[in-house]
Amino acid sequence: MNNFATLRLLDRFAPLFRRAGIDYPMLRLILGMKLTMDTRRVPTVFAQSKVKEGKNYFIRSLWIYALYGLAVIPFLFIDDYFFQLSIIFGILMFILMTSMVSDFSSVLLDVRDRNMMMTKPVDQRTISTAKMLHITLYMSLLTIATTGIPLFVSLYVNGFGFFLLFLAELILLNFLILMMTALVYFAILQFFDGEKLKNVINFMQIALTLGIILGYQLVARSFQFTSLDVTFTPSWWQLFTPPVWFGALHEALLTGERSLFVLLLAALAVIVPVIAMILYVKMIPAFESSLHKLSTVEQGKEKRTNRLKQIFLRFIAPNQEERNFMNFSFAMMKNEREFKLKVYPQVGFTFVIPFLFMFTTSENGSFEALREGSSYYLFYFTLLVIPTVISMVKYSGAYKGSWIYAAMPLKDRMLIDRGLTKSVLVMFYLPAMLILTPVFIWIFSGRIWLDLVVIIATAILYAAICTLALNGKSLPFSQPFSVAQHQEGIKAFVMMLVIGGFCLIHVLFNNWAFGLEIYAVILLIAILIVWTLGFRKIRFDT
Amino acid sequence: MERQEVIRLEHVTKRFGDKLVLEDIDLSVYEGDIIGYIGPNGAGKSTTVKMMLGLVDGYEGNIFIFGENLKNQDHTYKRRIGYVPENAELYDSLTAQEYLAFIAGLYGLEEGSARVKAHRLMMKFEIDHAMHARLSSFSKGMRQKVLIISSLLHNPNVLFLDEPLSGLDANSMLIVREILAQLSAQGKTIFYSSHIMDIVEKISNRIVLISGGHIAADGTFDELKEQNQKGSLQDIFNSLTGFSQHKEIAEDFVAIVQEEPA
Numbered sequence: 026m027n028n029f030a031t032l033r034l035l036d037r038f039a040p041l042f043r044r045a046g047i048d049y050p051m052l053r054l055i056l057g058m059k060l061t062m063d064t065r066r067v068p069t070v071f072a073q074s075k076v077k078e079g080k081n082y083f084i085r086s087l088w089i090y091a092l093y094g095l096a097v098i099p100f101l102f103i104d105d106y107f108f109q110l111s112i113i114f115g116i117l118m119f120i121l122m123t124s125m126v127s128d129f130s131s132v133l134l135d136v137r138d139r140n141m142m143m144t145k146p147v148d149q150r151t152i153s154t155a156k157m158l159h160i161t162l163y164m165s166l167l168t169i170a171t172t173g174i175p176l177f178v179s180l181y182v183n184g185f186g187f188f189l190l191f192l193a194e195l196i197l198l199n200f201l202i203l204m205m206t207a208l209v210y211f212a213i214l215q216f217f218d219g220e221k222l223k224n225v226i227n228f229m230q231i232a233l234t235l236g237i238i239l240g241y242q243l244v245a246r247s248f249q250f251t252s253l254d255v256t257f258t259p260s261w262w263q264l265f266t267p268p269v270w271f272g273a274l275h276e277a278l279l280t281g282e283r284s285l286f287v288l289l290l291a292a293l294a295v296i297v298p299v300i301a302m303i304l305y306v307k308m309i310p311a312f313e314s315s316l317h318k319l320s321t322v323e324q325g326k327e328k329r330t331n332r333l334k335q336i337f338l339r340f341i342a343p344n345q346e347e348r349n350f351m352n353f354s355f356a357m358m359k360n361e362r363e364f365k366l367k368v369y370p371q372v373g374f375t376f377v378i379p380f381l382f383m384f385t386t387s388e389n390g391s392f393e394a395l396r397e398g399s400s401y402y403l404f405y406f407t408l409l410v411i412p413t414v415i416s417m418v419k420y421s422g423a424y425k426g427s428w429i430y431a432a433m434p435l436k437d438r439m440l441i442d443r444g445l446t447k448s449v450l451v452m453f454y455l456p457a458m459l460i461l462t463p464v465f466i467w468i469f470s471g472r473i474w475l476d477l478v479v480i481i482a483t484a485i486l487y488a489a490i491c492t493l494a495l496n497g498k499s500l501p502f503s504q505p506f507s508v509a510q511h512q513e514g515i516k517a518f519v520m521m522l523v524i525g526g527f528c529l530i531h532v533l534f535n536n537w538a539f540g541l542e543i544y545a546v547i548l549l550i551a552i553l554i555v556w557t558l559g560f561r562k563i564r565f566d567t
Numbered sequence: 568m569e570r571q572e573v574i575r576l577e578h579v580t581k582r583f584g585d586k587l588v589l590e591d592i593d594l595s596v597y598e599g600d601i602i603g604y605i606g607p608n609g610a611g612k613s614t615t616v617k618m619m620l621g622l623v624d625g626y627e628g629n630i631f632i633f634g635e636n637l638k639n640q641d642h643t644y645k646r647r648i649g650y651v652p653e654n655a656e657l658y659d660s661l662t663a664q665e666y667l668a669f670i671a672g673l674y675g676l677e678e679g680s681a682r683v684k685a686h687r688l689m690m691k692f693e694i695d696h697a698m699h700a701r702l703s704s705f706s707k708g709m710r711q712k713v714l715i716i717s718s719l720l721h722n723p724n725v726l727f728l729d730e731p732l733s734g735l736d737a738n739s740m741l742i743v744r745e746i747l748a749q750l751s752a753q754g755k756t757i758f759y760s761s762h763i764m765d766i767v768e769k770i771s772n773r774i775v776l777i778s779g780g781h782i783a784a785d786g787t788f789d790e791l792k793e794q795n796q797k798g799s800l801q802d803i804f805n806s807l808t809g810f811s812q813h814k815e816i817a818e819d820f821v822a823i824v825q826e827e828p829a
Contacts, residue, residue, distance in 0.1 A: 146643055146645035317623075
């Protein structure tokens with residue numbers, strides 16, 4: 026448990042930690058324990074015997090980030106430091122920050138460690154540092170996976186100086202992301218309490234995710250494209266877009282740009298991460314002790330049963346047992362903190378991405394052209410939320426409660442999966458649909474009504490396919506969360522590609538007379554088959 | 568031999584928001600005390616323990632441990648404290664051996680000797696065969712034994728135990744009770760919280776009953792018996808917490824269970 030390569034590497038910095046007043050052997054012990062746990066999966070109620078040992082799941086799933094990273098390479102060949110690095114850092118910040126917000130928020134906000142370790146003679150700073158290093162380690166692995174290939178390419182294409190500076194900036198970027206996220210949570214923890222706190226955190230996550238998307242747009246807008254040349258146009262808001270800072274730093278150091286504004290931006294790239302880090306270190310004790318707010322339980326108010334909702338549920342799930350599982354899933358998804366931490370950032374995407382694309386494409390043409398065009402296919406992006414949520418529903422912080430499945434006189438396993446899938450659709454897809462459909466009809470006029478029907482039907486079919494493909498035999502809320510859960514991400518990613526396939530079929534049918542009507546009928550039949558026979562296929566397997 | 572004072576609470580008051588959990592608590596604890604720390608759910612028992620362990624702060628008054636005010640102490644005093652929490656969470660993807668090594672490490676024990684010690688203690692509890700199995704596969708009693716071992720590895724002076732016997736079989740309970748008695752004879756202080764009055768009655772040499780944020784009773788079992796004119800700790804508990812309708816409540820409960828659905 027104490028012989029990880031990362032720990033041996035860390036040993037070299039031991040004196041540094043000691044000088045900072047941190048109990049190094051203790052730090053190493055805690056990290057070693059964390060890393061050991063990350064290589065393990067806690068067996069679930071139904072698979073007691075299957076104890077898999079060995080590889081860290083997180084590390085195994087890093088290749089997907091290497092793929093993402095390839096997107097950066099073309100920009101290395103542009104001959105303008107400022108522009109290329111602003112864009113590159115825009116992309117990197119997007120990838121890393123999204124991952125930080127959705128995957129590591131739960132680690133950052135973990136309260137269990139406090140109860141476990143604070144009762145032992147370990148000081149708070151050592152525990153917090155261990156926590157931070159644990160996240161930093163995964164963030165670094167992520168960064169290395171994403172930027173490894175681009176870094177090497179840059180060494181050949183752009184030279185050694187560029188490479189070194191790029192590397193240094195990546196480290197600063199990592200600090201910045203980690204500290205920014207921590208400080209945002211810290212601020213929230215100071216001002217809110219109880220149930221409201223938990224909601225605000227989820228809201229903040231969505232806001233952060235949207236902020237990143239918006240920021241990326243701003244970065245692109247910082248430059249003016251003429252036929253062959255890219256020129257930087259200074260604006261006050263660039264002071265708030267970190268990717269531009271890093272671009273400016275490169276520009277200032279490598280081309281000797283001396284305009285005051287660029288120097289200011291370059292300085293920010295260095296100063297802000299350092300200040301954020303100092304602030305964070307200063308605030309650690311206060312941060313940790315306010316974390317306990319998260320574990321306080323508020324006395325729940327009795328929720329009034331909404332009659333309309335009851336009628337609607339009765340309509341979509343006539344079977345009482347199935348409806349029961351729907352209500353159970355609703356309650357779990359609403360209350361499960363970690364689930365929300367991981368899922369809500371993605372929900373933000375669903376609403377924004379279609380418009381973002383419309384916005385960028387309509388840039389070059391008029392609104393009229395957009396209305397006449399076929400951008401309504403962007404509605405398919407709303408389907409993205411489905412695999413994200415469904416790949417998460419088998420996890421729960423209270424996974425041990427899943428013994429009830431075994432103890433209950435269950436008539437039909439199918440009802441669990443179907444109830445769950447329906448509840449995911451109602452909770453996460455229905456709101457998007459209700460809001461976006463009128464907007465789309467308003468933009469594209471009523472001519473697209475059948476297209477929207479087809480897309481919504483696709484969503485219903487697709488949700489069932491996702492449940493079958495992503496969850497297989499595992500029961501809802503029956504497995505523990507762990508940091509090392511990235512392989513789900515990959516499966517979900519593959520499922521997202523399937524959406525593209527659906528969209529393509531839709532486009533093809535649209536080319537024929539009555540094609541769309543025929544497709545709609547085909548979809549309806551497919552829904553009927555998958556939602557009955559498909560779900561039949563999953564069976565208890567102990 | 569004069570018994571040394573180990574813990575002293577002076578005018579300790581704790582609020583959670585507007586809710587008063589503990590009000591003006593004064594308590595002195597000496598070495599060799601086995602305190603049966605009892606009270607109804609939500610009376611502030613675990614809050615008291617958590618305050619002494621530094622898990623909960625923001626209280627009024629002063630807490631002295633080993634003669635030092637907690638407010639002026641760093642974490643090192645915890646080296647002399649052992650703790651078995653209520654519904655203990657364990658890092659249960661670790662094996663028993665790894666978990667105990669980790670806890671021993673947190674207490675600053677040397678790895679090799681701690682490992683041997685843990686193994687020998689596990690042998691005494693007859694769970695050494697599961698040394699390298701995941702804690703998640705342990706039964707409740709086995710987990711409890713691991714917790715008890717983890718709280719004693721560093722030979723602490725003060726032990727905080729919250730329902731330490733839960734899940735243990737009758738024979739193991741006997742062993743643990745004897746262990747506690749012998750530790751106390753050696754001068755260790757034990758804080759024993761439980762809801763099972765028969766056991767508290769037999770184990771403790773002093774009983775502190777906390778109710779509604781106050782200390783409602785403090786003394787040996789015999790003293791309490793005399794003051795309250797009752798035969799058992801259960802009766803004393805009921806009378807001091809003002810509870811007498813258990814029969815009526817049970818009757819109503821059973822009646823509701825047996826109702827036919829409308």
